[in-house]
Structure formats: C-alpha cells, structure tokens
Amino acid sequence: MKPSRLNxxxxxxxxxxxxxxxxxxCGKGPEQVAQASSNSxxxxxxxxxxxxxxxxxPFPEDVIEANFARxxxxxxxxxxxxxxxxxxxxxxxxxxxxxxxxxxxxxxELNGKLNRQGIxxxxxxxxxxxxxxxxxxxPVMRLSLGDAQALRDTIARIETNxxxxxxxxxxxGQGYWKLSGGGSDAEAPPxxxxxxxxxxxxxAHLAIGAIPQNLEAALLPQFLGxxxxxxxxxxxxxxxxxxxxxxxxxxxxFLDFQKMLDQFTDPNSPVGAMMAAxxxxxxxxxxATCQAEISELISRTPRLVAGVTDLTAATTGAEYxxxxxxxxASDLASLVSNVPPVPAQTAQLLEFSLGIRVGAARxxxxxxxxxxxxxxxxxxxxxxxxxSASELLESLNYPLPPLxxxxxxxxxxxxxxxxxxxxxxxxxxxxxxxxxxxxxxxxMAQMFLPQIAGLEIEKGAPPQEIPQELMPMPGMVASTxxxxxxxxxAVGAGEEQRxxxxxxxxxxxxxxxxxxxxxxxxYMQKLNELxxxxxxxxxxxxxxxxxxxxxxxxxxxxxxxxxxxxxxxxMDMAGRSELSLHFDSQGFAVRSRMQFND
Numbered sequence: 388m389k390p391s392r393l394n395x396x397x398x399x400x401x402x403x404x405x406x407x408x409x410x411x412x413c414g415k416g417p418e419q420v421a422q423a424s425s426n427s428x429x430x431x432x433x434x435x436x437x438x439x440x441x442x443x444x445p446f447p448e449d450v451i452e453a454n455f456a457r458x459x460x461x462x463x464x465x466x467x468x469x470x471x472x473x474x475x476x477x478x479x480x481x482x483x484x485x486x487x488x489x490x491x492x493x494x495x496e497l498n499g500k501l502n503r504q505g506i507x508x509x510x511x512x513x514x515x516x517x518x519x520x521x522x523x524x525x526p527v528m529r530l531s532l533g534d535a536q537a538l539r540d541t542i543a544r545i546e547t548n549x550x551x552x553x554x555x556x557x558x559x560g561q562g563y564w565k566l567s568g569g570g571s572d573a574e575a576p577p578x579x580x581x582x583x584x585x586x587x588x589x590x591a592h593l594a595i596g597a598i599p600q601n602l603e604a605a606l607l608p609q610f611l612g613x614x615x616x617x618x619x620x621x622x623x624x625x626x627x628x629x630x631x632x633x634x635x636x637x638x639x640x641f642l643d644f645q646k647m648l649d650q651f652t653d654p655n656s657p658v659g660a661m662m663a664a665x666x667x668x669x670x671x672x673x674x675a676t677c678q679a680e681i682s683e684l685i686s687r688t689p690r691l692v693a694g695v696t697d698l699t700a701a702t703t704g705a706e707y708x709x710x711x712x713x714x715x716a717s718d719l720a721s722l723v724s725n726v727p728p729v730p731a732q733t734a735q736l737l738e739f740s741l742g743i744r745v746g747a748a749r750x751x752x753x754x755x756x757x758x759x760x761x762x763x764x765x766x767x768x769x770x771x772x773x774x775s776a777s778e779l780l781e782s783l784n785y786p787l788p789p790l791x792x793x794x795x796x797x798x799x800x801x802x803x804x805x806x807x808x809x810x811x812x813x814x815x816x817x818x819x820x821x822x823x824x825x826x827x828x829x830x831m832a833q834m835f836l837p838q839i840a841g842l843e844i845e846k847g848a849p850p851q852e853i854p855q856e857l858m859p860m861p862g863m864v865a866s867t868x869x870x871x872x873x874x875x876x877a878v879g880a881g882e883e884q885r886x887x888x889x890x891x892x893x894x895x896x897x898x899x900x901x902x903x904x905x906x907x908x909x910y911m912q913k914l915n916e917l918x919x920x921x922x923x924x925x926x927x928x929x930x931x932x933x934x935x936x937x938x939x940x941x942x943x944x945x946x947x948x949x950x951x952x953x954x955x956x957x958m959d960m961a962g963r964s965e966l967s968l969h970f971d972s973q974g975f976a977v978r979s980r981m982q983f984n985d
Contacts, residue, residue, distance in 0.1 A: 422629050422636050424622035426516040428529045428592060431612060432621035433522065435656075437647040440640030440693075441518035443625055445531075451513045453700035455503050457960040457983060462501040464952030469498055485551060492549035496541060510538025516592075519640070520621070522606050523657025524650040525578060527596035535584050535591035561585065561611045579603075585612055601664040602657055632708060632973075634694025642691040645682060652678045677766035684769075687712050688974070697980055701962075704980035711974035719970040720898055722748050726796030726821050727894035728967065729902040735800050735816075737910065739903040742796035742821070742896065749783060749792075756780035790828060795821040795872065800889060802882065804913050815879030817889045825874040844869050850883040898971035907961035907981070911954070960984050 424443040432439060472494055500506060503513060512533030519528045532538055546552055555562045563583035578597040585594055598606045608614045628639050650658040651672050662668060673681065690710045697704030711719070726742030759776035786792075801816040822828060826846070833840045842851040850866035853876075858865065866883035868875045870890035877883040962982035969976040 422626045424626065424636075426518065426622065427590065428516050428518045428531060429621040429625070430615060430619050431527075431529060431609075432518060432520045432619050433609070433616045434618075434620055435646065435649075436520040436522075436621075437524060437650060438640065438642040439518070439520045439621055439624060440638070441520075441621070441625060442516060442638050443622060443629070443636035445514040445516055446637060448514070450698065450700045451503075453983075455513075458956060459502065460959070461953040461956040464949050464956075466499070466501045468946070468949050469494055469501065485549070489545070489549040489551060492545045495548060496545055507533050508537065509541045510534045510536075518621070521650075522596065522598070522609055524647065525597050525599070525602075525606070525657060527594065527610060529595075530593045532584070532591045532593055535587050538584055538593070558607055558611055559613050561613065563611060581607070581610055583611055599657075599661045602661055605660065606657065628692050629694060632692065632694060632706065634696055634706070635698055637695050637698055638705075639694030640692070643689070644685045644691070645689060648678070648681060648685060673768075674766075677768055680764055680766045680769055687715055696978065701985065702980060702982050704965075704978070706976055706978045708976040709974050713972070716970070716972055716974050718751060719975065720972060722751060723896065723898055723900045723970050724795040724821065725896050726798065727892045728896055728899040729798075729904045729965070730894055731904070731965065733800070733904050735802055735904075735906075736804065736913075737801040737903070737905040738799065739901070740796065740798045740899070741901050743794075743900045745794040746787065746792040749787060753780060753783050756783065790822065793823040795823060797821065798889075802879065813879070815882050816877075817882055817886050818876045818878070819873045819890055820875075821873045823872065825869050825872065828874060829869060842867070846870060847887075850875075850877060850886045852883075898969040898976075899967045900970060902965070902967035904963060904965045907964050908958045908984075911958050911961070 422443060425445065426441060426443055429441060429443075432441075496509070497505075500508060507513065510532055512531065515533075516531040517529065519526065521527070542553065553564055556565055557563070561583065563581055566580045566582075578599045581594075581596050581598055583594045585592055594610060594612075596610045598610060609616075624641070625639050626636075628634060628641060629636060650656045653659050654663060654668060659668075662672070688709050688711050691708070692710060693705065693707045695704065696706050722744050724742040724744045726740055728742070729738045729740050756776045756779045760773050760780055762773050762776075764770055764772060798819040798821070799816060800818075801814070803813070803815040805813040829844045833842075833844075836857070838854045838857055842853075844851055844867055846869050848868065850868040853865045853867055855861075863878065864880050866877045866886060868877075868883075868886050868890060870887075873890050875886050875890040877886040960983050962984050964982075965978075965980040967978045969978065
C-alpha cells in the first residue's frame, strides 16, 4: 500500500468516527445523584491545568436511549446521503485521488452504522467518561472506549480500503499517531496533533492532544500516561464546583484566568519553555509591571465555570457562570429590579422579561468610569483604559428623561403570531412596562393625547380599550391597564381578560434581569409558514423557467433533503426552550434549559 498525505487526511477519519458522540445528552438532577467520581481519566489531569471539563459519572442508559430514539429519524436521513456519497467516492476517482479514497473509506465504514449499535461496533461507547484539560495551555482530550481493539480494527480497515497507511510512532511500548500540521513559522512552530489508543478493556481510552515540537520530550510521556501527576485533584475540583452551584456529575468544568495568564508569564511553564526554546521570554510578552496590573484586573473576575444543571430523558439544562469579587457581584446584583421573571411553566408561544434599574445602572457606570479614569497604569497594554473610562464618563454626564431614569423593566407574553407580515394586526399578547410611579406617565400621555384623556386608567381598574385612531394599523384591538409599578397593554381580542392578572403577577425574582421561554416547535412552525408564504409570493410574481427549474433542483439536492429531515426530526421532539441571565452574590450567570417531547 502507498502512504497517504497523512497530515491533511487522518484528522478526517478521527472526526468522522466520533461524529455520533454528540447525540447522547443525559443525566438526572444533581439532587438525585451522588457526586463521587467513577472517571479514572481524571487521574491524568495535572493540578496546574488552567482549564478542565469532564464528568464524574457516565451518562445513564435511559437518557441515552431516549436521545437516540429522538435523533434516529435524522440519522436515517443522513444514511441515505451517506449511501449516495459512498457510491460517488468509489471507483476510478478514488484510485486517482488519495483524498477521495480516504473519504470514501471513512464513509464506507460508517455506512449502515448510523445507530447506537453501529457506532459502538466501531469501538466507541455512549456511556463514555471524558475529560478535557491543559498540559500547561496545550489541550488534551481523553474519551473512554467501549472496545479498543474494535477501534484499532476500524482504523486498519480504513487503511486497507483507502490503500494507505497511517504511520505509527512508539514510546516505551505505547503506539501513537503524530500529525505535524504543516506550518513554517520558525518563531512559533505549529503544535503537532497526537492521537493514541491507550490501554485495553475497561481502562481503554482515546487520547488526542496538541504538543509543540520542542516540548515533545517533556510532554509526550504525560500525554501517553507514562508519567501521571501526583495526587491529581481534578475529581475533587469538579465535585466542589458541582456542590457550590448545583451542577450534576455528568459534565462541568472551569477556566481559571490567572492560571492561564501564568502560562505566559512563568518561564517554567510549558508555554514559557516553548518561548525560551524559540529565543523569547515571558518578559518579551508581558513585563513584571504588566503581569501585576493584569493580575489585579483578573482578580475581579477570576474564573469561568460551567456545568449541567438538569438532565433527564425529557430535559437538558446548563449554566455558564463568571465568578466575581464579592463587592462587584453585590453591586451588580443590586441593579436587578423586582420585575417577575418568565414563569417556568408558561404555555404561551413566547414570553420574555427584562428587569434592570436603569437609573441605578447609570450611577454604577459613572462610579466605575470615575474610578478607572483616575487609574495610572504603567503597563502599555492597559494604558488606554483611563482614556476610555473618561470618554464613557463624559457620555454619561447627561440627565436621563424621567421615563428612562425610572425604568424598571419590560415584559411580553405572546399568545399568537400571524402567518405573514400582512397580518400584523392579528398579533395576540400582553405587555407590561415597569416604571416607578406609572400614574405619572399616564398623566403625561393624557395631556398630549386627548383621545385617551377620558379613559379611566387607574390602579386596579378594569382594562380600557384604546381608541382605534391611535392604533398603528386598521383592525388592531388593544386595551390598557395599570398596577402599582407597571403600565400594561393587551393586544388582540380577548387578551384584555388576562391583563390585570399579568400586571399583578408577583413571582419572586432570583437575580434574573433577562429571561425568555418559548415553544420551539411552534416557533419553527411560524418560521416555516413565513418562508412558505414568501416562496408562494415569489412564485406568484413569476420566477421564469430557469428560476423554477433552479428551485426544483434545490429542493431535490441531497443536502437540502437532509436539512429538511433534521428540521422535521427536531420539530417532532422539541418542547420548550428557556434562557435567563442573572446577577447574584456569586457573579454573572447564563442559564439555559430545553424540554423535549416524549
């Protein structure tokens, strides 16, 4: 067999063989599962890693099965495209082009195996442990295997069918593949990518990592597991994060900004050693003064953490959190107004809520801009901060109009959207503008709009219908009402019946300053209706013979068909999607959650 252009071709085989690992998302709530680790791959993680992501326990079976059942229609559609592509990549074209031959061999290996049994027959497992971390700043991923020999056999079959070889190197009896990446910059040579299948049986795993050429002697033994860190605390670190923030044991991690900075400032770190080998030093990148001043800034937001919060056969949830210094977190949390967040159990097509004290936020920005405008940074990389802060301070030194200064938030609850833009008047929903002293704004409006001067817009009064002459379009029906801290509007016939209750909603706010919840399938259906109406309109205007044929050809394109199959598969399983942004005593958090149909 003749050797291939390995540096560009072999990554495709690894990526294609691992494609189905993304279809299994699973777990139970953190309160249901102990936080003990069964992931031996965490033993490879050095204690000075600047980032870490992994699991303490493998994915539960019931959720793996539920997710495969949901995506199987899409995988079946992919199988049809795969079958067609395998035929096109065979024969004389493959004989003349090694890249085509390799891709054909990979697709041939996947052909008929786009299901759990087929994927696991390649050597993978859906119940895998996993970990991503840094040897210094250089990434390593480890993924446990179901059958290491099956994966070796899979790679061997690809070599045979592609008439090529993937040359292996060896270190202390452990084989590995090395891909150079093909760079030419002498000062910053590319970090080759290394692959290795390590061990057999239950302890077998796939390792993938990037190691600079001049650090191979130092880092290769760690990558191949020939030297392990003493008393790795990776499992304990993940368990502590999970306990602190309520994450499940199935996926969590962190990025430590100070440790990452240290990689570029410590001459004994892997990055420092790489720079030294290239005739540079940490001082060339950041001098001692810069290091100290940047570290001071980093200390205000020292770490990014993330984790799975809610994973069952029917739901998946996650949080991303930027940890902050106590005083900064407290200041930001005080800016959140007491506007009710979107209720988790809403049945509306879409609801969102924004709650921020604009006047207080402006005062906070003025305070911080004043503070940083007076800083005197010695580090040239930070020298522009005081000037930028001064410019921000100048832009803020203007009085805000009462409506904006007293703004507390805005909410919307959409019951229905029209099928096309010509039916905007058919929108149905309720809206609430939260301000301090809403009666003041009603009074101002009645002074300038005589049409509403006679309306009894008072706290607790029934909704008042807004005159038709004030409607932005004919046929639109709207009403208004007022509560202690909100001015509300109902759009669409019948929506006024729930307006008062909507304004008086008193859901406790947990630090959320923005939240949204929507029906994913219904939302996609509305988009499809808009697209269909647009295409109908285009057809009515006449595309001409060439245009019509191009449209027909596009609809018959295999990729278009595949996209449509995945879209339909997603609509069949999609329930509701939630997203919220929070300021609380621990920092800034982004939370998301998706529900799926059975």
